[in-house]
Amino acid sequence: MNIGIVCYPTYGGSGVVATELGKAIALRGHKVHFITYKQPARLDFFTENTFYHEVYVSNYPLFDFPPYETALTSHLVDVVKSAKLDLLHVHYAIPHASAAILAKQILATEGIHIPVITTLHGTDITLVGKDASFEPVVRYSINMSDGVTTVSESLKKDTFNILNICREILVIPNFIDFNRFSKQDRGHFKTAIAPNGEMLIVHTSNFRKVKRIDDVVKVFAEIKKKMPAKLLLIGDGPERINIEKLCRELDLGESVTFLGKQNQVEEILSVCDLFLMPSETESFGLAALEAMACELPVISSNAGGIPELNIDGKTGFLCDVGDVASMAEKAIYILEDPIRLKLFKYNALERAKEFDIHQIVPIYEAFYQKILNK
Numbered sequence: 001m002n003i004g005i006v007c008y009p010t011y012g013g014s015g016v017v018a019t020e021l022g023k024a025i026a027l028r029g030h031k032v033h034f035i036t037y038k039q040p041a042r043l044d045f046f047t048e049n050t051f052y053h054e055v056y057v058s059n060y061p062l063f064d065f066p067p068y069e070t071a072l073t074s075h076l077v078d079v080v081k082s083a084k085l086d087l088l089h090v091h092y093a094i095p096h097a098s099a100a101i102l103a104k105q106i107l108a109t110e111g112i113h114i115p116v117i118t119t120l121h122g123t124d125i126t127l128v129g130k131d132a133s134f135e136p137v138v139r140y141s142i143n144m145s146d147g148v149t150t151v152s153e154s155l156k157k158d159t160f161n162i163l164n165i166c167r168e169i170l171v172i173p174n175f176i177d178f179n180r181f182s183k184q185d186r187g188h189f190k191t192a193i194a195p196n197g198e199m200l201i202v203h204t205s206n207f208r209k210v211k212r213i214d215d216v217v218k219v220f221a222e223i224k225k226k227m228p229a230k231l232l233l234i235g236d237g238p239e240r241i242n243i244e245k246l247c248r249e250l251d252l253g254e255s256v257t258f259l260g261k262q263n264q265v266e267e268i269l270s271v272c273d274l275f276l277m278p279s280e281t282e283s284f285g286l287a288a289l290e291a292m293a294c295e296l297p298v299i300s301s302n303a304g305g306i307p308e309l310n311i312d313g314k315t316g317f318l319c320d321v322g323d324v325a326s327m328a329e330k331a332i333y334i335l336e337d338p339i340r341l342k343l344f345k346y347n348a349l350e351r352a353k354e355f356d357i358h359q360i361v362p363i364y365e366a367f368y369q370k371i372l373n374k
């Protein structure tokens with residue numbers, strides 16, 4: 001197959017899933033063309049089967065808002081024709097699905113049929129998708145796609161309910177590549193950041209409000225009252241300044257380290273003991289899966305699709321959004337007993353194995369084939 005993949009090239013989960021999927025599909029012998037405005041962060045190697053097409057947007061002075069969607073649509077039309085693509089797989093509804101549907105309609109006028117598969121990732125439905133300024137376009141693009149997937153049952157339900165959509169949607173969960181995400185021996189690093197054997201608590205995200213990082217800090221403050229512990233915060237974004245302020249107010253001093261954006265997250269996860277994900281909404285929780293693959297139990301909220309990944313009482317615990325007291329209590333329960341901690345770590349890894357890239361990518365591949373055969 002000759003597949004075009006459209007995604008956000010930055011650090012977000014949807015871009016990671018799209019890029020890792022494209023790389024895996026290419027390794028299975030298909031040709032994969034990434035079409036986006038910047039080389040995807042995880043597209044760190046090229047093979048004879050992967051191609052990258054950069055979308056250029058004119059900055060003509062008349063444009064207060066450079067029309068990326070129009071430039072992307074034109075580029076899609078061009079790449080479908082020049083690379084003779086069989087299928088477009090677009091990740092995140094806005095603006096990728098709508099650009100692909102318009103490209104499909106333009107190509108139809110030239111007698112070219114290009115099927116479009118849209119994968120919804122979460123906030124494209126639960127936050128921006130329901131914004132009145134996008135809703136009709138999102139609904140139309142989903143309805144006009146030849147195939148639609150969501151990353152959890154929860155997101156599928158949200159798509160039906162929020163957008164009042166009634167069509168077939170296939171759930172294909174996020175996946176993990178154990179060649180990259182597995183516990184590595186980084187003892188020297190652990191000694192450097194936790195010289196007195198402190199418990200290492202970790203959180204990774206894009207530091208947006210929806211991640212509730214203030215809850216991460218408040219849970220950590222409670223853990224720290226009971227045992228020596230440190231908190232590592234990986235990522236960056238608009239909330240960072242408020243979180244730094246909160247850490248000062250709670251007098252957490254040097255026990256919290258802001259590591260910023262990191263490329264080798266797996267190396268840091270490998271030395272930690274517990275992962276916190278108290279998100280307001282989360283369609284799947286790829287960051288938690290990455291942590292579990294590195295043998296970390298997860299204390300999370302029970303929002304969205306997280307319960308489809310984190311098993312309450314086994315791989316960690318699920319608490320109501322904002323229930324800091326319960327999250328702290330459960331975290332301490334896991335951390336205070338070394339044998340219990342070991343068991344939760346083992347369970348987390350075993351659960352992560354159910355989302356192995358080698359099991360999930362063939363589901364996408366079969367879905368491509370099904371849509372092409374239609």
Ligand code: GMT
Nearest residue numbers: 012013014121122123282283284285286
């Ligand atoms: O988590 C984010 O805010 C980034 C976002 C994205 O669109 O890149 O992640 C979403 O997609 C991931 C991959 O499918 C999911 O694992 C995340 O749960 C989802 N985030 C939310 O729903 C908030």
